[in-house]
Amino acid sequence: MESRETTTTTERSETDTILRIKNLHTYFFTVVGVAKALNGVNLDVPAGKVLGIVGESGCGKSVTALSAMRLVVEPGRIVEGTITLNQIRKQGNGYKVMDEVDITSLDPRGPKIRSLRGSEIAMIFQEPMTSLNPSYTVGNQIMEAVQLHQKVSKVEARDRAIDILRRVELPNAEAVVDRYPHQLSGGMRQRAMIAMALSCTPSLLIADEPTTALDVTTEAEILDLMRELQADMGMTIVFITHNLGVVAQMCDEVAVMYLGRVVEQAPVDDIFYNPMHPYTRALLQSIPRVRVREKKRLEPIRGVVPDPYSNISGCPFHDRCSDFMPGVCEVNVPAMVTVPGDPQHAVRCFLHSDATEGENGR
Amino acid sequence: MLNYIIRRVGYAFVTLIFVAIIGFIIIELPPGSYLDFRLRELRTMGGDYSTDMIAALEQRYGVNDPVHVKFWKWFSNFVQGDFGWSFRYERSVSSLLGARIGFTLLVSISSLIFSWVVAILVGVYSATHRYTIPDYLITVFQFIGLAVPGFLLALVLMIFAQRTLGMEVGGLFSARYRDAPWSWPKFIDLLKHLWIPVVVIAASGTAWLSRVMRGNLLDVLNMQYVQTARSKGLKEEKVIWKHAVRNALHPLVMVFGMSFPAIISGQTVIAIVLNLPTIGPIFVNALLQQDMYLAVTFLMFQAMLLVVGNLVADIALAWLDPRIQFE
């Protein structure tokens, strides 16, 4: 594992946050009821960093990403909250906000959001098998994005496509550009997908479990590649995964999600060595570790994730929590509060603060 | 690609041979065919002429031969273009067929094109406007198109055209052009008459195809690559037409093999009501009269049309879907 520069210690300011999600609620209105996929997500994405979002299946990781792209489709809808995208440029050591866009107020099919998609925010999906259109060549699909956002001729767009395919270390890029997706292996497809996402040099890349469908060696290669490209291009990555090992390898900061809410956000070392939310702790205890001397049993988290149709009073984790405080936890929803003395560590738990949601929310 | 085409052509030939066997069985099925009737008639007439005729007929159709010889006689003649004799019309089947196959193809292919163009447009519209009032209206029309028997629709449309539009209906030509040589006015006259049969014959197929198209497109719209296309910032129209429709067309081309028979079927019944100079009416009459060589030849031609149609669809699919050629 490559060594990483120490995580930033400077206090986070408005200007180095590229994406700010506040109190986001996204619901799916289905036949059997309303599925509350997101229940008040608060999340700050620091510019130039890799932010990991972890959590069990169905906790709302992907919906958060799709909401930020405004790609949530019927019957899903954003019902409340704001997502602010800061279009920032690097200036010396810090960042300067050039423009601020409230993404939630945009028409999801309008020209404004379309001009942001691909050029400012790009996305990579989980399944490299299905995320490329089987009817068109890889080159065609990359050139399409290039020509959409940049005024270039077809020949230039093709050259750019070959360039970017080389950049993602695809061997024989000149040939791959004319291949159809089904002629490529899973790893090659995901590289092609990354190439497509990076073709217009976005400042924010959202990667939704990009390596889950790949085998371990391919996964490692892809992760190395992404880390490298991130450093080279200075972009921000939101990395969604359920794999804590990947988080440790990839991320600068981590947000832990549970049932449609972020329950803890902190720099990666804090999450691993000083977890504050009982759910985060439970997650860490439930995974095997190497190089740990003491003999400890793996602790499964008791209970199951409630289905998103249910209405749980109070803290959504209270019925599975080992530190459950009767009379407190099932009554109110705790607010996301910054840990005293550690401005980058925020947690949503009554063990650490009495603030309830709506009173003192971050 | 060439390999693929050769293999499909091979399949088509095998299918055609089996189709011929079924055709032969159908010729042999009815107990009192026109051939038996004619032979009996000749026997009662007696005389040298009749005896010669009987011998010639028995020789030609292999009346007293074992089944496989009989089949081979019929099949080898069929392949050489000698389809037998229509005892009802006292003409060779090929001459009856030749006069009508052209118009049959014209009406069928026009209906086919009409139903495909309309079905794709309507299907795309209703899939992208799901749960809106126009979508519900289209659904109502689709159900009606599927539920109304073609001949009833033909009747209603004829009465409408006659009473409201004051048109001369029935057939493909006005009386004065029917036997006239081809000319520009005759062609215009044909177009004026063609729309009713085309709309009627295509109606149920269009309704069905547009529902299939709607379903396919809704499936494709859930695919990841549609989201990928949107995430690039493409316009919704481009997402739909370039990325979704193209993939939704694959299954539609596969059901081509089912939409073409529906059109041939519909054409058979509707032609009777609309009095079209196609093979439909003559086919039904031949069946009613048990004039089996005529009937089965028509059936075989329709089946052949379908086999060729499927072959074309298979090749079109290979061209449309790059994955197929490499399977």
Next chain:
Amino acid sequence: MADVISVPVTAESDVREPTSDVGEMSQGKLIWLRFRRNRLAMGGLVTLILLYLAVGFAGFLAPNNYLQQNLEYIHGRPSPITFIGPECRFRLRPYTFGVTTELDQAAFKWVYVVDESVKLPIRFFVRGDTYSLFGFRTDLHLFGVDAPHRLYLWGADSLGRDVFARTLMGGQVSMTVGLVGVALTIFLGSVLGTMSGYFGGVIDDMMQRVVEIIQSFPTIPLWAALAAALPNISETFTMLHRYLLITVILSLVNWTGLARQLRAKVMSYRQADFTSAALVAGASNARIIFIHMLPNAASHIIVVSALSVPGMILGETALSFLGLGILPPMVSWGTLLRDTQQVATVVQHPWLIIPGAGVIIAVLAFSVLGDGLRDAVDPYSI
């Protein structure tokens, strides 16, 4: 990358508040829930129940016997109905008028003139023509007028027979052809489709060729050719035989669709883990097919079958319309519509087209029912 670590599967234990029961509903209950929300499909179901009741009690509902000819009322119009009684006052009882026959001297044909001075009350539970209802002979009708007058709700045909009675009776044939045919379709389609999908190999290849060959004929011409090969009605070959063989002919083509779909389903089940588990546990082929696969495919079979009924009804109608299906004196909607082959007849006697409405309503009802079932069964359509 030494530690590939995943968030573990959570262990089962008590959940304190089961606040939503979506996860615990049975598949059948979910299907019914989704089906019931579909008002169109429910409408189709209700319509079908009413239609079957109506054609089942055809003899009782119709005021006349469907075979009763009336040479005094050839191509007679539907009887007018009024609620104005003989005293020119509104009454709750409906009335019809007497009809006299006159010779039109100019056109030289018989015309029927409604005599508004003769008012005939329509009575309920009257005695009239005899008919048989589920094997019992009776002459009780739901409604009618006093003899010797007759009530023709939907007019009369070329032999003066009651179109209303004939439409209801025709429904008995047309609406059961579909059901009997579907029973055969399900049998042939499931047996052959399952075998083809489960055993694969040579059996599958052969089955696929057979399906391909049958499907390479246009349906109606093939049906027509097979129907034309049926023997004529005689002592040994009754109308009932013909009716049954027509349904056989219809399903002979129809099963191919179900077989293909089921083959695909069974093939996917063959790859499924539950099949491997059963095989490992030593289950026999028969057990896997009947206990594990068919119940899974059952809803699929039902949907495909419901959706194939309309095709059968339309097929019978087309065949009978061509004179190759059901033959008189048996009636079906198709044989009734044979009277409308000439545009001129329809223009003069538009009521002859009414049996067509029966076809349309029945086919529509089955289509929306089948569509509703399909949407309800598909678990991904929430």
